[in-house]
Each structure stands twice: as structure tokens, then as C-alpha cells.
Amino acid sequence: MRLRRPNPGPPPPPAVGAVLAEGEGVHVRLGGRSVLVGVDIVARGGEVLALVGPNGAGKSTLLAALAGDVAPGGGVVRVFGRPATEWSARELALRRAVLPQSAALSFPFTVADVVEMGRAPYGGADPDEDELAVAEAMAATEVTAFAERSFGALSGGERARVALARVLAQRAPVLLLDEPTAALDLRHQELVLRLCRQRARAGDAVVVVLHDLALAAAYAHRVAILRAGRVAADGPPAEVFEERLLSEVYDQPVEVFPHPRTGVAVVAPRRSP
Known part of the structure; x- marks a missing residue:
């Protein structure tokens, strides 16, 4: 007689800093x-980590590797302290949610249908939840107003918000x-x-790929700057957003100055008057 393995439940709430x-x-x-060469990266509970860098630096590949969607040829990726390859697909889905760059669906799902897909790992155990x-x-x-509209009929920005809602759900x-x-x-x-x-703030770890350095400076607790598949710098935006480094990484002269009201670093291309 074979014993059926019980369905794994979600992990306990993580500790801040874990x-x-x-x-x-x-x-x-x-x-x-x-695409990635000896990258070390850590995502901790309670912080937003922004991955920034020029096109082709390896940001999306690093995100996919952290998700367990791309198997590294060397090194190891761990999720909750365990190699990502050792989790089942459902166990992994209960621990990490992934928003890809684009969301395309071939069938006429409604917005509500798409968001409900985010609950698939729970197997309908608690319909009210x-x-x-x-x-x-x-x-x-802010997509409730068009919950019954077809996902395919939405604008690009609306689709992006629905895809994010699926991840949040x-x-x-x-x-x-x-x-x-x-x-x-x-x-x-x-x-x-x-x-x-x-x-x-709720204790989750958020890793976000951004091209807008102003958004990264304003909202990320920590920034990893990627260049040619390597991490060129990793730390708080105020420390790593340095003019010389960013100018080298982006091959574009930039200037960094504090916002006059918030003091947050503002990064802008250096232009002639």
C-alpha cells in the first residue's frame, strides 16, 4: 500500500532580514x-532589491535563475535555504511568485480569471481565502472596474496591472x-x-528589475548594478549610485544629485546646455 504524500502548505511568515x-x-x-558569470545575490525579507543595468547586462536572466526557471550551469540558487531544484513546482509556487516582462494569453480569459490563476498553487483548499x-x-x-473584460481587449498598461494582480494574489x-x-x-x-x-513592510522579499534609476533610488532598499553578467555594485542607492560608476556601466555620462525636497538621489544624463 502506497501512502499518499500530503499536499504541502505555504511556508510560515518569514522574519524580517531572513x-x-x-x-x-x-x-x-x-x-x-x-549571460551570468559568478553572480552572488541575496534577497531578504523586508526589503526591496532593485536589479538595474544596461540592456543585455543579465538582469532578467538573474531574475529567472532566482525563480528556479533557468537552471544555472554553475553555482547554486536557493529558495528558503534549499536549492531551487529540490522543491516541487507547487512548493516553489507557494514560496515565490514571478512576473515576466510580458503576459500573453491565447484564450479569452476575463481579467478575474487571470487574477484567479495566482491561487492555483493552493488547489482550492479555502475558496473564501x-x-x-x-x-x-x-x-x-486598480483593475476591479474591468474584472469581466477580456484580458486580450486590454491596453498594454492594463494587462501589466492585471498580471501584477495575479502575482499579488x-x-x-x-x-x-x-x-x-x-x-x-x-x-x-x-x-x-x-x-x-x-x-x-509585511516581511516579504521583493526583487524588481528596473530601468528607471529614479524609481530605484526612491523605492529600493538595496540596488544591484549589473554589467556584462556580473554585479558591479550592490548596496543602498545612496552608496552605489555614483556618477563615475554609472557613467562607466551605462557608457553614458550621468550626473547624480540629491532631490531638493526628499534628498533621494536623482540620476540624469549629462547634457550640454
Whole structure:
């Protein structure tokens, strides 16, 4: 007689400062090219970690490696202290939620249907909790008003917010977000980063790929600057957003100065008058 393995439940709430996801000496080759070379990265509960750097630096690949979606050719990725490869797909989904750069669906799902997909790892064990999680995620991302509309009929920015709502509904303690603000207007860019901060305050670890250095400076507790598959700097924005380093990494002269009201670092291209 074979005993059936019970379905794993979600992990207990993480402690602030606990290492929830990490990469140690991560190497990844794609298409015969080294995309990540010996990367060390740590995502802790209670903080927003922004991954920044020029196109092709390896940001999205690093995020996918942390998610367990890309297997490193060298080094190890751990989620909740255990190699990502040792978790089942469902166990991993209960611990980390992933927002890819783009969301495309071939079937005419409604907005509510898409957000409900975030509850799949729970297997319908608590319908009331599922309903509450979906409703809260849709309200937080301001998509409730078009819950019954077809996902395919939405604008790019609306789709991006619905995709984020799906991730929030998953209620995993590690959020891995790949350019969540790329298609959004100014108001909703700020909304998304405020949500990231809220999740961090609740004890979650948030790793977000950003191109907007001003958003990274304003909302990230820590920034990892990637260059050619390596981490060029890792630390608080006020420490790593340095003119010489950023100018070298982006191959573009920049200037960094404090915001006159908040004191947060502002990064801008250096232009001739």
C-alpha cells in the first residue's frame, strides 16, 4: 500500500532580514554566450532589491535563475535555504511568485480569471481565502472596474496591472518582478513601487528589475548594478549610485544629485546646455 504524500502548505511568515532567495556563484550560458558569470545575490525579507543595468547586462536572466526557471550551469540558487531544484513546482509556487516582462494569453480569459490563476498553487483548499486574495489584489492594482473584460481587449498598461494582480494574489513571500513599470503611466509606476514597499513592510522579499534609476533610488532598499553578467555594485542607492560608476556601466555620462525636497538621489544624463 502506497501512502499518499500530503499536499504541502505555504511556508510560515518569514522574519524580517531572513534570506529568502539567494544565488551563489551563479553562471548561466544561453545561446553559447555567458549571460551570468559568478553572480552572488541575496534577497531578504523586508526589503526591496532593485536589479538595474544596461540592456543585455543579465538582469532578467538573474531574475529567472532566482525563480528556479533557468537552471544555472554553475553555482547554486536557493529558495528558503534549499536549492531551487529540490522543491516541487507547487512548493516553489507557494514560496515565490514571478512576473515576466510580458503576459500573453491565447484564450479569452476575463481579467478575474487571470487574477484567479495566482491561487492555483493552493488547489482550492479555502475558496473564501482565494476570493479574498483575488479581490484584494485587484483592488490594489486598480483593475476591479474591468474584472469581466477580456484580458486580450486590454491596453498594454492594463494587462501589466492585471498580471501584477495575479502575482499579488499568489501571496508568495518572494516576489520576482521583471520590469513591472515598463508599460505604465506615471501614476501607476508609482502605485506599483508603493505596492512593492508594502509587501516588503509585511516581511516579504521583493526583487524588481528596473530601468528607471529614479524609481530605484526612491523605492529600493538595496540596488544591484549589473554589467556584462556580473554585479558591479550592490548596496543602498545612496552608496552605489555614483556618477563615475554609472557613467562607466551605462557608457553614458550621468550626473547624480540629491532631490531638493526628499534628498533621494536623482540620476540624469549629462547634457550640454
